[in-house]
Amino acid sequence: xxxxxxxxxxxxxxxxxxxxxxxxxxxxxxxxxxxxxxxxxxxxxxxxxxxxxxxxxxxxxxxxxxxxxxxxxxxxxxxxxxxxxxxxxxxxxxxxxxxxxxxxxxxxxxxxxxxxxxxxxxxxxxxxxxxxxxxxxxxxxxxxxxxxxxxxxxxxxxxxxxxxxxxxxxxxxxxxxxxxxxxxxxxxxxxxxxxxxxxxxxxxxxxxxxxxxxxxxxxxxxxxxxxxxxxxxxxxxxxxxxxxxxxxxxxxxxxxxxxxxxxxxxxxxxxxxxxxxxxxxxxxxxxxxxxxxxxxxxxxxxxxxxxxxxxxxxxxxxxxxxxxxxxxxxxxxxxxxxxxxxxxxxxxxxxxxxxxxxxxxxxxxxxxxxxxxxxxxxxxxxxxxxxxxxxxxxxxxxxxxxxxxxxxxxxxxxxxxxxxxxxxxxxxxxxxxxxxxxxxxxxxxxxxxxxxxxxxxxxxxxxxxxxxxxxxxxxxxxxxxxxxxxxxxxxxxxxxxxxxxxxxxxxxxxxxxxxxxxxxxxxxxxxxxxxxxxxxxxxxxxxxxxxxxxxxxxxxxxxxxxxxxxxxxxxxxxxxxxxxxxxxxxxxxxxxxxxxxxxxxxxxxxxxxxxxxxxxxxxxxxxxxxxxxxxxxxxxxxxxxxxxxxxxxxxxxxxxxxxxxxxxxxxxxxxxxxxxxxxxxxxxxxxxxxxxxxxxxxxxxxxxxxxxxxxxxxxxxxxxxxxxxxxxxxxxxxxxxxxxxxxxxxxxxxxxxxxxxxxxxxxxxxxxxxxxxxxxxxxxxxxxxxxxxxxxxxxxxxxxxxxxxxxxxxxxxxxxxxxxxxxxxxxxxxxxxxxxxxxxxxxxxxxxxxxxxxxxxxxxxxxxxxxxxxxxxxxxxxxxxxxxxxxxxxxxxxxxxx
Numbered sequence: 005x006x007x008x009x010x011x012x013x014x015x016x017x018x019x020x021x022x023x024x025x026x027x028x029x030x031x032x033x034x035x036x037x038x039x040x041x042x043x044x045x046x047x048x049x050x051x052x053x054x055x056x057x058x059x060x061x062x063x064x065x066x067x068x069x070x071x072x073x074x075x076x077x078x079x080x081x082x083x084x085x086x087x088x089x090x091x092x093x094x095x096x097x098x099x100x101x102x103x104x105x106x107x108x109x110x111x112x113x114x115x116x117x118x119x120x121x122x123x124x125x126x127x128x129x130x131x132x133x134x135x136x137x138x139x140x141x142x143x144x145x146x147x148x149x150x151x152x153x154x155x156x157x158x159x160x161x162x163x164x165x166x167x168x169x170x171x172x173x174x175x176x177x178x179x180x181x182x183x184x185x186x187x188x189x190x191x192x193x194x195x196x197x198x199x200x201x202x203x204x205x206x207x208x209x210x211x212x213x214x215x216x217x218x219x220x221x222x223x224x225x226x227x228x229x230x231x232x233x234x235x236x237x238x239x240x241x242x243x244x245x246x247x248x249x250x251x252x253x254x255x256x257x258x259x260x261x262x263x264x265x266x267x268x269x270x271x272x273x274x275x276x277x278x279x280x281x282x283x284x285x286x287x288x289x290x291x292x293x294x295x296x297x298x299x300x301x302x303x304x305x306x307x308x309x310x311x312x313x314x315x316x317x318x319x320x321x322x323x324x325x326x327x328x329x330x331x332x333x334x335x336x337x338x339x340x341x342x343x344x345x346x347x348x349x350x351x352x353x354x355x356x357x358x359x360x361x362x363x364x365x366x367x368x369x370x371x372x373x374x375x376x377x378x379x380x381x382x383x384x385x386x387x388x389x390x391x392x393x394x395x396x397x398x399x400x401x402x403x404x405x406x407x408x409x410x411x412x413x414x415x416x417x418x419x420x421x422x423x424x425x426x427x428x429x430x431x432x433x434x435x436x437x438x439x440x441x442x443x444x445x446x447x448x449x450x451x452x453x454x455x456x457x458x459x460x461x462x463x464x465x466x467x468x469x470x471x472x473x474x475x476x477x478x479x480x481x482x483x484x485x486x487x488x489x490x491x492x493x494x495x496x497x498x499x500x501x502x503x504x505x506x507x508x509x510x511x512x513x514x515x516x517x518x519x520x521x522x523x524x525x526x527x528x529x530x531x532x533x534x535x536x537x538x539x540x541x542x543x544x545x546x547x548x549x550x551x552x553x554x555x556x557x558x559x560x561x562x563x564x565x566x567x568x569x570x571x572x573x574x575x576x577x578x579x580x581x582x583x584x585x586x587x588x589x590x591x592x593x594x595x596x597x598x599x600x601x602x603x604x605x606x607x608x609x610x611x612x613x614x615x616x617x618x619x620x621x622x623x624x625x626x627x628x629x630x631x632x633x634x635x636x637x638x639x640x641x642x643x644x645x646x647x648x649x650x651x652x653x654x655x656x657x658x659x660x661x662x663x664x665x666x667x668x669x670x671x672x673x674x675x676x677x678x679x680x681x682x683x684x685x686x687x688x689x690x691x692x693x694x695x696x697x698x699x700x701x702x703x704x705x706x707x708x709x710x711x712x713x714x715x716x717x718x719x720x721x722x723x724x725x726x727x728x729x730x731x732x733x734x735x736x737x738x739x740x741x742x743x744x745x746x747x748x749x750x751x752x753x754x755x756x757x758x759x760x761x762x763x764x765x766x767x768x769x770x771x772x773x774x775x776x777x778x779x780x781x782x783x784x785x786x787x788x789x790x791x792x793x794x795x796x797x798x799x800x801x802x803x804x805x806x807x808x809x810x811x812x813x814x815x816x817x818x819x820x821x822x823x824x825x826x827x828x829x830x831x832x833x834x835x836x837x838x839x840x841x842x843x844x845x846x847x848x849x850x851x852x853x854x855x856x857x858x859x860x861x862x863x864x865x866x867x868x869x870x871x872x873x874x875x876x877x878x879x880x881x882x883x884x885x886x887x888x889x890x891x892x893x894x895x896x897x898x899x900x901x902x
Contacts, residue, residue, distance in 0.1 A: 044477035054255040055227025061234035063399040065484035069235035071143040072130035077223035079201040088203015091122040099160040101153040108772035115849015126411035135236035148249040166785035173738035179283040191447040195267040234403035274447040281736035282629025285351035289448045295465040296338040296412035302424040303436035308334040309384035328360040330622035338408040342462040371437035386566030397518025413468030484516040489855040495875035503707030510688040510865040519589040521691030522859040524866040529679040531716035535651040539663035546576020551612035570595040578651035589692040600705040631741040643723035681711025688865035720800040723747040740813040748803035758884040759896035768792025834894035
């Protein structure tokens with residue numbers, strides 16, 4: 005699936021407003037505005053006379069707007085010899101129109117976060133940006149313009165084809181991804197769901213430009229699109245703007261026909277084998293299943309959780325706990341027509357494929373004799389409802405998620421699916437298993453003649469229009485406040501405190517949609533000397549925390565989180581551990597208590613420890629021949645300033661594997677007892693909560709917890725600076741990876757830091773709009789992804805700058821030469837005034853958007869406590885970025901890069 009970073013910007017409005025169509029209502033100032041067609045839980049649908057469907061989802065909670073255009077066309081619609089055409093068009097839609105000649109630059113200038121993607125049944129383009137009338141007008145203007153006026157030229161195709169081919173090659177590097185593609189290809193005889201969206205290499209290389217243009221003219225039309233606007237905007241004014249921008253596009257004369265290919269019922273087992281270099285054994289077993297709109301699909305999705313979730317899932321117990329596999333999972337996609345699901349297992353390096361496959365099939369195809377229980381059904385329901393509750397509390401995320409349901413038939417299916425989940429019974433799941441998980445519907449193995457075949461008849465796609473016609477939905481979730489994300493307002497609203505043991509806290513209470521709250525707790529421990537030669541132990545301790553406490557099993561911890569409609573993630577490092585929480589106003593106190601239990605009372609169960617080590621060793625084995633992993637590993641070994649045994653030393657994959665295998669449970673228990681405590685901890689919460697009550701709760705739970713071993717910050721050292729030029733061979737890989745880095749002796753409080761941030765942004769901050777990206781992707785077509793990164797720590801002068809690119813090995817010398825030319829040109833001639841103006845605008849708006857993320861803001865406030873910083877630092881950095889001159893940026897670049 006293509007995932008892209010691109011966006012749009014503002015132009016002149018000039019389209020005429022259509023005359024009122026029958027059934028339309030008169031809007032403000034006499035404008036012809038369509039009447040609502042349907043409204044569910046805050047989302048209202050309108051239809052324009054030209055067939056465009058419009059969804060408006062107003063929410064003043066955050067000062068952002070998301071514009072998403074979903075075209076109901078994907079790889080399912082491609083003809084013979086034209087695989088990958090929908091995906092190619094997605095790329096070319098960013099090449100421009102007569103009025104919008106530099107789309108990435110325009111979108112970055114708005115500070116937008118943007119993306120586009122192509123899948124089996126749809127292609128969508130979306131952008132999230134600060135909520136201003138100018139930005140929204142620009143977004144609508146761009147999307148209306150490129151709907152029917154994109155160039156789709158031979159010249160653009162020639163330059164972009166090599167980029168898409170490079171993306172194809174990147175996917176070919178993953179044996180697991182390739183195996184999944186082969187399974188699906190073998191499972192489908194005729195339907196295009198058996199073809200990967202990115203297309204066949206030969207089709208990509210030889211695409212006919214006239215056919216591509218015809219494909220664009222056929223499907224990129226208002227009567228085949230759904231426009232969604234979500235966030236902070238005036239619905240009436242926005243609808244009027246939409247009528248002005250999109251309404252002038254005429255309805256096309258052609259009539260779109262539905263694809264008519266129906267996959268025949270599978271009549272026997274099938275098998276495919278892939279043999280490639282590197283990685284670990286992998287087993288996948290696939291089955292045809294109904295379309296996403298069919299009620300059986302809901303049962304099947306819940307069944308997938310019952311089977312694969314850790315640690316209660318039946319496949320998890322049968323394969324992972326028995327060490328036949330290191331990981332299990334299930335892959336399925338939302339689909340308009342009957343689709344497919346694949347149950348998968350990643351095996352250890354020496355795993356027995358036949359035993360694992362037999363165990364997997366034994367679980368999957370014997371469920372009728374071992375019915376799904378009420379407990380399993382309730383657990384799967386709780387997990388899915390937690391995800392749905394989080395989605396409905398985030399307008400932007402929900403708006404984008406609706407693209408998948410539009411493609412599956414109608415956006416209201418999202419809510420209908422939720423209702424079905426809540427109504428599902430154990431016998432529904434058992435029946436779905438018996439209906440579809442059968443040998444004749446399986447793709448994995450050899451063919452076996454059968455006298456009386458038992459076949460799975462896949463139901464036809466339901467009539468979605470009839471299904472959702474009278475659907476009304478439920479009451480809206482609790483709405484939040486319109487929050488100003490400026491540093492000054494954040495600082496004004498933030499309350500800080502310090503507990504008796506030294507723990508520091510920052511609380512930012514505000515009303516949020518769904519009464520959600522995000523919290524981050526970081527414990528810092530040990531010193532350079534006491535953490536020496538600990539190997540994998542610190543990371544393993546963190547990874548074991550959620551696998552059981554003295555009172556709760558791993559499954560009970562997960563069940564409790566689902567009951568609380570909360571999530572908990574634990575991240576460990578060599579000298580710290582961070583817990584990230586997401587809960588509601590009502591459940592945050594109990595979620596904090598659960599976090600205390602996890603942090604202070606882990607039981608370190610032996611079985612879970614063995615499973616964890618096996619899982620991580622298998623992960624390392626998978627990466628041992630991957631170009632990106634090998635290149636980064638070699639670069640780190642060349643630049644690592646820390647000796648072996650130092651807590652910050654960069655291990656090779658072999659060293660990491662040895663450390664994992666050498667670690668013992670006794671070491672983990674001893675480490676936890678000696679180093680874990682909250683005397684150097686920082687805590688921050690952002691969202692809907694009672695600040696005095698949460699402060700009291702945090703102080704009660706963690707304010708008296710102190711580690712036996714004192715904490716002393718480990719200084720970060722600058723990278724080694726010795727020049728080196730190294731090539732690493734990774735056989736049988738179609739895609740290669742380039743990376744270069746240079747040490748920059750700088751902290752983020754140094755005078756040159758703002759200038760270096762801007763210099764890096766211009767030089768390589770984006771694949772689509774930067775000097776490196778323009779040269780390596782847009783001009784030369786060498787790379788799908790290329791750019792640069794700059795980072796400087798806050799307390800030590802140990803910054804670094806790095807550049808990267810993925811590419812075909814055949815153009816290695818050309819790519820490296822082009823990269824060096826761009827760097828030399830920047831150092832010699834510097835940047836331009838236009839580049840500086842654009843970079844400052846884009847960076848400042850992007851920083852503003854970043855401050856609207858509650859989880860991100862909680863993490864930042866927690867980190868700032870350790871740095872003894874307030875939001876004044878951010879306000880000062882914004883001011884310095886705004887005040888930068890061209891001479892300052894060029895001077896900083898030349899002073900720090902060579």
